[in-house]
Amino acid sequence: MKNIRSIHAGNLPRLTPRLPDTHKGLLGHVLIIAGDLGMGGAGLLSAQAALRCGAGMVSLATREQHVSAALSRLPEVMTLAINSSAQLRPPLQRASVIVVGPGLGQTAWSRALLSTATQQSVPQVWDADALNLLAQGICNQPQQCILTPHPGEAARLLNIRTAQVQANRNNAALQIAERYNAVVVLKGHHSLIATPAGDLSCVERGHPVMAGAGFGDVLSGVIAALLAQGLPAYSASCLAVWLHACAGEHLARQGRGLAASDMCHTISTLLEEHSPCQA
Ligand SMILES: NC(=O)C1=CN([C@@H]2O[C@H](COP(=O)(O)OP(=O)(O)OC[C@H]3O[C@@H](n4cnc5c(N)ncnc54)[C@H](O)[C@@H]3O)[C@@H](O)[C@H]2O)[C@@H](O)CC1
């Protein structure tokens, strides 16, 4: 293992400023594949975060039952009803970055969509049920993949117990990165970012106010937006985890009632302070 690097404001990667004549077509198109019945909000949180972190376009592929709620909450997002993997192909062709997994479930619908996504060659962020299906051997992760497990999902990926992951988080993050040949974000208190080459970074920021539903869904959208705007996988992961953790600290005064969607505006403000839109 190489030395563990502590991420701080001084060594963070930056997004380049936008040219005055830039347009949305140059800023990436994030496709989020998410939201089985009963979990329609997870994809919305990811989409909202991607939008608020500057992705040029954001599409959400989800269950038909979630479309009208998604459109009324996030009109900027192109929300598509997907009943079969054939219907997913056109949006997949347009995507430059894919997020798959938030609230995806593990039904036949979920599996069909995930396996269609694996055939794409663009960068992908795999979260939640995409990781659970990967751990079950139901599919293989594509090239250029970022895996974002929480400790429970990490345990499933390594076929060990959650307590064993937590007892040696560095080792767990590196092992998943090596086994799945992917950049890994091991979430939780002091999140870690690992690569298959053995690089390991730690973000010693964050706050227990973030221990609630949907905070990981937001993180997946932040990573995707940074990828869409040109950062490589490891840099995008480090910057996204740092922004997300610092936003949690900023909002900690709200206490236990902090909702994951409250994070998006603060993450957007921190990103602008760190990487201004114009030079
Ligand atoms: N609004 C929504 O629709 C939401 C949907 N969600 C979906 O709900 C489904 C189930 O996901 P869950 O993550 O709840 O369930 P899981 O069963 O994957 O994970 C929960 C377990 O993982 C372990 N764990 C997680 N974080 C830990 C930490 N920081 N330290 C130690 N142990 C930890 C604990 O044992 C915990 O009980 C997924 O499809 C997910 O995407 C969630 O994302 C929450 C929001």
Ligand SMILES: Nc1ncnc2c1ncn2[C@@H]1O[C@H](COP(=O)(O)OP(=O)(O)O)[C@@H](O)[C@H]1O
């Ligand atoms: N105690 C904590 N300290 C710092 N960060 C936390 C803490 N609890 C949760 N988080 C962060 O919140 C997010 C939770 O993600 P996850 O467990 O996947 O939730 P969900 O699936 O509900 O979206 C992760 O980014 C994690 O690092």
